[in-house]
Amino acid sequence: MQRTGSRWHIAVFLAPAVLVYTAVMIFPLFNTLRLALYSRIDQERVFVGLENFKTLFGEAVWSEQFWNALGNNFWFFVIHMLVQNPIGIALAAILSQPRLRFAALYRSAIFIPTILSFVIVGFAWKLILSPIWGIAPSMLDAVGLKSLFAPWLGKEAYALTTLALVSVWQFVGIPMMLIYAALLSIPEEILEVGEVDGITGWSAFWKIKLPLILPSIGIISILTFVANFNAFDLIYATQGALAGPNYSTDILGTLMYRTFFGFQLQLGDPHMGSAIASAMFAIILIGVCIYLFGIQTRLRRYQL
Amino acid sequence: MxxxxxxxxxxxxxxxxxxxxxxxxxxxxxxxxxxxxxxxxxxxxxxxxxxxxxxxxxxxxxxxxxxxxxxxxxxxxxxxxxxxxxxxxxxxxxxxxxxxxxxxxxxxxxxxxxxxxxxxxxxxxxxxxxxxxxxSVIHGFIYNKDAFKEIGVEAPTTEEEFFAVLEKIKAEGSYIPLVMGTNDQWEAATMGYNNIGPNYWKGEEGRLALLKGEQKLTDEQWVAPYATLAKWGAYMGDGYEAQTYPDSQNMFTLGRGAIYPAGSWEISGFNEQADFEMGAFKPPVKANGDTCYISDHTxxxxxxxxxxxxxxxxxxxxxxxxxxxxxxxxxxxxxxxxxxxxxxxxxxxALAKEFVSWRGECESTIRSTYQILSRGTPNLENDTWGASVAAIKGAGTPEELSKKLQEGLDSWYKP
Structure with a gap:
């Protein structure tokens, strides 16, 4: 067996993954970025440089829609960060209590919505919240709170928040599982040492466990960020591509879809659509970079 | 193997x-x-x-x-x-x-x-x-004949009668007067604005004038339909803001509503689903004897x-x-x-015959936004959906809404 010159096996083993990944991820990504620099003029595809971006940010018709969608996206993200992740952490903390009965049952029950399709979740919640056939109005009625009910998905003021909470309901299992795993990996000894020093119960969580799971929380935040800024399915499934009422649930994903493929009488414009997709890519890239270089490198890691 | x-x-x-x-x-x-x-x-x-x-x-x-x-x-x-x-x-x-x-x-x-x-x-x-x-499809209103008989009202021909009928149905209380939702948005524009509108802008006359730039969306005949739509909201079902198109179809065919702003494409589905007798009336005109215009859309x-x-x-x-x-x-x-x-x-x-008979009595036109006017950005058809919904919900005055539409159109359309 010769040792030198036989490194070709590395290439062979890498090839399938590299080829598949290039074909389905890298090539489309760069092609989308390239498409954003073209426009169709008189049936000809013409290179126009950054003209599409100038239109997107410079013309009120486009920029208003873009900032509206971006603002909605931020709100969608904020709701997830404020509701989904704290609840996920709290659930994980409760589940990791050694004395909790039926822990496995709760864990599965909370995680199950995550594996459901967006279409099913969207449809089910639309039915639950329907003012006509839904169980939400009758349930509220049963406890005498019917006056609190509103057709939430149809009101501009509530629709986006409602959808964000539906999405939280669906995905709360993910932070719960990740944090749960992180909590289980904390050695008993450390907690016992803490107990000797008089740190028990809640203060043990705040002072010992939380610092140790901070890196996991960071990872969850960035996963939430990426998922939220790529979101599309739930809004499309419940509100359609026009993201009503009055664009109040329009996020970058739906704006991109409408622009790229067209809608009703609006004709599709793949080039402007790609420009929006590129903007989305840039936003996510910047967000991830801020996290990686600004936050993650500063997180203290404890050798357990 | x-x-x-x-x-x-x-x-x-x-x-x-x-x-x-x-x-x-x-x-x-x-x-x-x-x-x-x-x-x-x-x-x-x-x-x-x-x-x-x-x-x-x-x-x-x-x-x-x-x-x-x-x-x-x-x-x-x-x-x-x-x-x-x-x-x-x-x-x-x-x-x-x-x-x-x-x-x-x-x-x-x-x-x-x-x-x-x-x-x-x-x-x-x-x-x-x-x-x-x-x-082509023709717009109009389909109504529940049994409900009309029960309440004792007749199919209206003028706008005044139309709202009097709605008021009566509402007062009686057992039927939702007007079955339509705004969740999917297009109904408000297609079955609302473009259904009743041709009577205001005189069908083809107004539509072609708009295309030529002789009329504006801010003119009285294009604003007035929004003012009429604004009166619809009070007669629509509870929570109509979140009522979807299939919801409306089901509510009407289950016999819970009296009048359904319709397109003739509903006929075959309704015939199958509804077990009550249905009739149809054309978009009401301002005064008795006015020429009627219908949207007979290719x-x-x-x-x-x-x-x-x-x-x-x-x-x-x-x-x-x-x-x-x-x-x-x-x-x-x-x-x-x-x-x-x-x-x-x-x-x-029978119902289809009723619809098609209007071709003989009224002038036909097509939906105002479809030819040429929805070619640019912002898209006039999509914006009309939004404006019609806003009119029904009362989220904007008819004048404001039309002004915004005309501004959008002016930004790219030069007749």
Whole structure:
């Protein structure tokens, strides 16, 4: 067996993954970025440089829609960060209590919505919240709170928040599982040492466990960020591509879809659509970079 | 394992032989009318196939909301069917300009159609036609006859009567006066604004003046329909803001509502679902005796994929679609989609007859936003949806809403 010159096996083993990944991820990504620099003029595809971006940010018709969608996206993200992740952490903390009965049952029950399709979740919640056939109005009625009910998905003021909470309901299992795993990996000894020093119960969580799971929380935040800024399915499934009422649930994903493929009488414009997709890519890239270089490198890691 | 392989190979060979033996040409039709699948398969296609042995036709519809996007991608990729169901106006014009739809002017049977019928599928100057007009839909109101009898009201003809009827139904309390929701947005524009509007802007007269720039959306006749729509909200069901289009259809056919702002395409579905008697009345006019205008909208055409490999068979099918035979089968199989061919077609369905009878009494027009005006950004049709919803909800005054629409239109449209 010769040792030198036989490194070709590395290439062979890498090839399938590299080829598949290039074909389905890298090539489309760069092609989308390239498409954003073209426009169709008189049936000809013409290179126009950054003209599409100038239109997107410079013309009120486009920029208003873009900032509206971006603002909605931020709100969608904020709701997830404020509701989904704290609840996920709290659930994980409760589940990791050694004395909790039926822990496995709760864990599965909370995680199950995550594996459901967006279409099913969207449809089910639309039915639950329907003012006509839904169980939400009758349930509220049963406890005498019917006056609190509103057709939430149809009101501009509530629709986006409602959808964000539906999405939280669906995905709360993910932070719960990740944090749960992180909590289980904390050695008993450390907690016992803490107990000797008089740190028990809640203060043990705040002072010992939380610092140790901070890196996991960071990872969850960035996963939430990426998922939220790529979101599309739930809004499309419940509100359609026009993201009503009055664009109040329009996020970058739906704006991109409408622009790229067209809608009703609006004709599709793949080039402007790609420009929006590129903007989305840039936003996510910047967000991830801020996290990686600004936050993650500063997180203290404890050798357990 | 060996045995399984043999079986697979054998059945594969058999399949291959089977398909090679039948030398039939199969043409496929792209469509968004998935509701009509059964009608095509049971009535229309067998009628064609029995007249034209050797040609097999497949109807492969997709969901209405996804049709345009799916069709465009398929055409780009070269995997679209031989015949393309055409949306009216720009969507199809763009396909023709891009070379995806074949020019049909040399087809003899195109002379079976009037110019208005063909206008939805022609170039702006009318020099080329690229789809055979199949059907139009007429707007109006469908009402629950039993409910009207119970409450003791008659179908209204003037606007004043219309609101008096709504008020009476509301006061009586057992029916939702006006069954419509704003969740999906398009109903408000299509079954609201463009349904009652033609009476205000005098049909074609106003529509063409708008196209020429002689009228503005801020003119009285274009603003007034929003003011009327604003009065609708009070008569719509609880939580109408989140009521979807299927919700409205179900509510009406379950007998929970009295009046349904409709397009004639609802007829076949309603006939099947509702177990009460239905009637229809046309959009109310301002004063008794005024000329009435109806939206008789060219909605469906059929064109040929320019890249079709079975062009001859596809052309044959198209000529058949242009013939009176097809018009009669189609008009009766799908009551509510009215054939556009010049030859008169006898319809059996009472409700459809009622709708089509208005063609004789009123002036016909098409939806105001469809021709040319929804070509730019912002898209006037989409914005009209939003404006109509806002009018009903009272989220903006009619003047504000029309001003915004006109500004949007001015930004790109120079008549």
């Amino acid at each position: 060996n045995k399984a392989f043999c079986t697979a190979a054998l059945s594969g060979a058999l399949l291959f032989a089977g398909s090679a033996m039948a030398a039939d040409v199969t043409i496929t039709i792209e469509s968004w009318r998935n509701d009509d699948l059964a009608l095509w398969q049971d009535k229309i296609i067998p009628a064609f196939e029995s007249e034209n042995p050797g040609i097999k036709v497949e109807f492969t519809p997709s969901a209405p909301t996804e049709y345009n996007a799916a069709l465009n991608s398929k055409l780009e990729a070269g995997s679209a069917g031989d015949l393309i169901t055409c949306r009216p106006f720009d969507a199809s014009l763009a396909l023709f300009d891009a070379g995806h739809l074949a020019d049909l002017d040399d087809m003899e049977s195109m002379s079976n159609f009037s110019d208005v019928a063909k206008s939805a599928w022609q170039t702006d100057d009318g020099s080329a036609s690229f789809c055979v007009p199949m059907a 909605d469906i055409g059929l064109g040929m994929n320019a890249a079709s490999k079975n062009a001859d068979a596809a052309k044959k099918f198209l000529s058949w679609v242009a013939s009176p035979t097809f018009a009669s089968i189609f008009g009766n199989a799908l009551p509510g989609f009215f054939p556009l061919s010049s030859a008169p077609v006898e319809l059996d369905d």
